[in-house]
Amino acid sequence: MSTGDLAVDVLRRIAVEPVTRSALAKEMGLAPSTISAKITDLMAAGLVEEGGAAPSRGGRPGRLLSITYQTGRVAVISMGAKHANVALADLARTIHVNTAITIDVAQGPEATVELIAAEVRSLLTSHGGELLSVGICIPGPVDVKRRIVIAPSRMPGWHNQDVGALLEKSLGVPAITDNDANLAALGEYLCRPDAASNSITVLAGTGVGTGIIAGGELYRGSTYASGDITHTKVEAAADRMCSCGNRGCLETIASGAAIVRDLGAAGIEVKDIFEVLEMVRDGDPTANGVVREAGRQLGLALSTVVNFFNPGDVYLTGALSAASVYVAAVRSQVYERCLPLATAGLRVDATQSGNEAGLIGAAELAILHLLNQPSLPARFSEPAG
Amino acid sequence: MSTGDLAVDVLRRIAVEPVTRSALAKEMGLAPSTISAKITDLMAAGLVEEGGAAPSRGGRPGRLLSITYQTGRVAVISMGAKHANVALADLARTIHVNTAITIDVAQGPEATVELIAAEVRSLLTSHGGELLSVGICIPGPVDVKRRIVIAPSRMPGWHNQDVGALLEKSLGVPAITDNDANLAALGEYLCRPDAASNSITVLAGTGVGTGIIAGGELYRGSTYASGDITHTKVEAAADRMCSCGNRGCLETIASGAAIVRDLGAAGIEVKDIFEVLEMVRDGDPTANGVVREAGRQLGLALSTVVNFFNPGDVYLTGALSAASVYVAAVRSQVYERCLPLATAGLRVDATQSGNEAGLIGAAELAILHLLNQPSLPARFSEPAG
DNA sequence: AACCTTTAATTCGACATCGAACAAAGTATC
């Protein structure tokens, strides 16, 4: 993810970890003189400072550069229908605190955002740091350009709402909004040093969504609707009616909601998908079977889009990705069903981010958004409060 | 499709149609001074010359620029198993001649390429022009980087063959090779002034393949295998065995080969898909029904990838796209099956290029390849032989 | 200790692009 602004890219890289000028030049493929010039500017602006010397590698040791402003924080939020994760990250996208709060989207945007903003303020008070920017993952389509939620099936009353504006009003810093699966895809891509430049990230929790990375960039489609696979037709769901009006959709058989429903039909009453996952961990055979079957059906649907999109990696995130039977079922179906050329070198892997991929992606976009604000240097050069 | 080389982009634009400097600057979003500098260089190299004056638009009239070397031709070839189209295009990608010859891929690469090269030489003799470059569409996967054909199911004996090298050896000019559906997608994208930046192009002839444009660039996937939808599972094909080893693949019901087979099973013996299309034009009810059903099944499979990829446009090319029942069937299924957000603003349209999209895409890549050769200016400034 | 090798960082000239100002060559208006 290049920002187009070289100074911003350099600053971001320095924020991740102190580095020397020559390391920056090599990593970013730029001339040493170019890096030197940028560093001179950034130091003059008070954004970067020289630290100690890097260990010599047989020659003159380099001088480590680090960002001056270390207490800046971005608040990142992952919204569900009943819960939200609220976290604080630094400019290197490292998450420092991550708390879960209870919300209810049915209460509407204003009340919900206020609950979230209160938690952000509480975290800042207890953990310190100055808030610079906010990013939020929405479980529904988001028109990123106009920054509004579009027809979210699981969030009635949120259509056309500008959640970013509500957050900005309450917290007083710039905010960005995007779909949860998109941000999970971005986060997973950023987390992995060896990530393929084309990947599909599945977010499997109560619902199932996917995010797409194409050519190393987040791909959102022509109407911000990309990544839907829940309405792929699968034979095993042929007789089930879907909320979309058709029959046989994946959603009716492979989502967390469907798993809960199926267990209920089998006489096992469970509250939510987390309870199911506990049963799976405890070795309950019925729960295990239902989760495995959901994984098989997802794998079946995924094989279609893998054949079409030919990604190098498929990442599984969300609550269900914690169940190894689920991951194994998806993987075996994808490898069995896809064409040999599509599976050559294909990796199907559960998230390595402890299900923080969405938050990391949100942090990335929030930081980029912040650094693209015209008034940036002033904010940054303020001493920490 | 930007080449990264500004001079090349400017030259390409001038080749399309004489333009003035200021029009170039506006179209390409560059400063007038930048264009002036480039034009000075290109004129010094003998590649561009000033023609007459453009009509005044209320002020000083512009001076039209055109390319000096107007007789340069690229040969573009579209290969099938039994036929090939061999054509000559100019630097503006306009196709001047297009002939069909009989080949047989079973004869192997050397013999087949020699037949094609002979036709290219014959066209040059009869129509004039100097050959600058060659591009060829292959009905199978092509590793563009290593420039070899990979495991083409319809071309046994061509695995790992470098068709480009054979063409270069025979014709003595640079050659490029790519998959036919990829080039059709590129050609269709280039043909349409209002093309969406994300599109799926279906090439439906004897087989069915798709090419993908993502963010205005041709997308080829991680192993050059992108665009396969023929192994999507469709209910109507549930009992049919596919060459891939699974059952229920789209290919067994919606391809030209399947249509021919189905008509045979219904007691109507036909030679190939072109014969079927003639019957459809003549109003044969059985042929009509089979083609319509094939379109419905393709539309069903397409709806899955449209939901996933959320393109702005879907283009139908290949022999079957000439049948309006086929196009209508695809369109109705896509609109019926896809999510409202994915079909908002979605266009599903038959090719407008008279099935020359693949050739146009091949011309594009061949010209870019040519212009990126280090020895370019010398070649171009030679007077026409 | 003197010298060579290796790596780090800067200096400086070349080049591409931009934007603003300017010159050129028409049309429109009175």
Place this chain on the structure above:
DNA sequence: GATACTTTGTTCGATGTCGAATTAAAGGTT
């Protein structure tokens, strides 16, 4: 037909990037 206006194209200074040469600061060798 004089003047104002409009559009085209060039000139010129500023900026950003590159690459080669140079300086800086270590470690290793004899």
